[in-house]
Amino acid sequence: MISGDDSTIRKVKAPLLAMTKDISNLQRVRGGIGAASSANLINQVLAGIHISAAAEALSFAARLELDPNVVFDVVELYAGKQRAANPRCDWTPIVPLSTSMKAVAMFIEEARQLKLPSPVSSATDILYNAAAANGWVNEGDAGVVRFWELLTTVSVANSVLEAAKVVIRGQNHNLPTNGSSAVRLRSFQIS
Known part of the structure; x- marks a missing residue:
């Protein structure tokens, strides 16, 4: 930009x-x-909000004993171009959580100075800080998933690994065959 x-x-x-x-x-x-910096800040906040929402949804899927990869693929397919932003939901720590935390905090501060409410960004800030407080500040997006696992006592990562075992045995025909889930299976292993 x-x-x-x-x-x-x-x-x-x-x-x-x-x-x-x-x-x-x-x-x-x-x-x-400075306009490009402001636009980039907005982009970063949207990514953070989408990552937080995806982590929450995948925890919900795991609690329902659904395969998080299949749920992710279905949501990604049906959301398509209707999304306002494309979240980085492959859980590969491309950007440390600390970087996203700074962007969200800057956005909230700017919104405060402009006297604009920012409740969704504030909720994301709380989630990011809770994940960081648990030691996952360098994990990237997976740190938010770990926090939801802690809250719900349901392991999204284990759900994915169990689904992978089924796929390896050739018993799950619901997973896509284009390799997209296999990539996420490798990157989802957050122990």
Whole structure:
């Protein structure tokens, strides 16, 4: 993302192209200097909210003894392009929870200064801080899943591992065959 006046953006076009490799990978945010940072902050908060919601939903699926991979695939399929943002729900710790926590905290502070309510972001902040308090600050998205496992005493990870054993034995025909679940099975192993 980039923001700023046209003349400045033209001056830095070459370095931008070197970083993005294709100008179509660069999103221009109108609004002057700092607008792209604000848009990025909003994106980070939406990702955090979606991750928190996904962790809660997968804990619910595990409690119902549903295969979290199948539930995830079904939700992902039916949500499709209707989502406001695409959550990073593969549970691979790409970004430490601490980074997401900072973005959510910054968003809440900005909302407070603008006198805007932010109850969903505040709930996400509470979940992230609880996960961090339990030592999962470097886990990324999986730290939020671990927190829900702690709250519900249901292991999402074990549910996935049990489903994997069934798949390995060839007994579960409900899982997709495109390999998407297998990737998540490997990355979901949070012990």
